[in-house]
Amino acid sequence: MTYKIKSLTAAAVLLSGLSASPALAGGSFSITLNPQNHEQEQLMRAGLIAAGIANEMSKQGGIKQNGFGNAAGILQNGFGNHGILVQDGNGHNGTIQQHGNNHAYGLFQFGKNTNGHVVQNGYGQTGTTFQFGW
Numbered sequence: 001m002t003y004k005i006k007s008l009t010a011a012a013v014l015l016s017g018l019s020a021s022p023a024l025a026g027g028s029f030s031i032t033l034n035p036q037n038h039e040q041e042q043l044m045r046a047g048l049i050a051a052g053i054a055n056e057m058s059k060q061g062g063i064k065q066n067g068f069g070n071a072a073g074i075l076q077n078g079f080g081n082h083g084i085l086v087q088d089g090n091g092h093n094g095t096i097q098q099h100g101n102n103h104a105y106g107l108f109q110f111g112k113n114t115n116g117h118v119v120q121n122g123y124g125q126t127g128t129t130f131q132f133g134w
Helices: 002-019 038-054
Strands: 028-033 061-066 071-077 082-090 093-101 104-112 115-123 126-133
Touching: 038 061, 038 082, 038 104, 038 126, 061 071, 071 082, 082 093, 093 104, 104 115, 115 126
Parallel strands: 061 082, 071 093, 082 104, 093 115, 104 126
Antiparallel strands: 028 126
């Protein structure tokens, strides 16, 4: 119980600092998810493949942009890799590099002016990042 109270207090302090900034100051925040076991990895990989299909991407993934001034790239060296990069808004910059085999990653950027760059080396890494900018 004490642990939960300390966690909630720390979260409240962190969030109160976010609301103190002027709304027009500009900024961004990111949420990155990495699976902790094989079942989570398989579920995330299936979700990324489904997101790729929903966005009319190939089996290896792809890029979908909606907005102006966005830059995106995916580099894949190996087999069985799947990368999704979605940018919705303006001024985003994002890349995914996959070296090795059986990687899966989704980079989703919303709002404006976010920067995200992912490198996966080796075998079978999976993850997702959501970025929001204003």
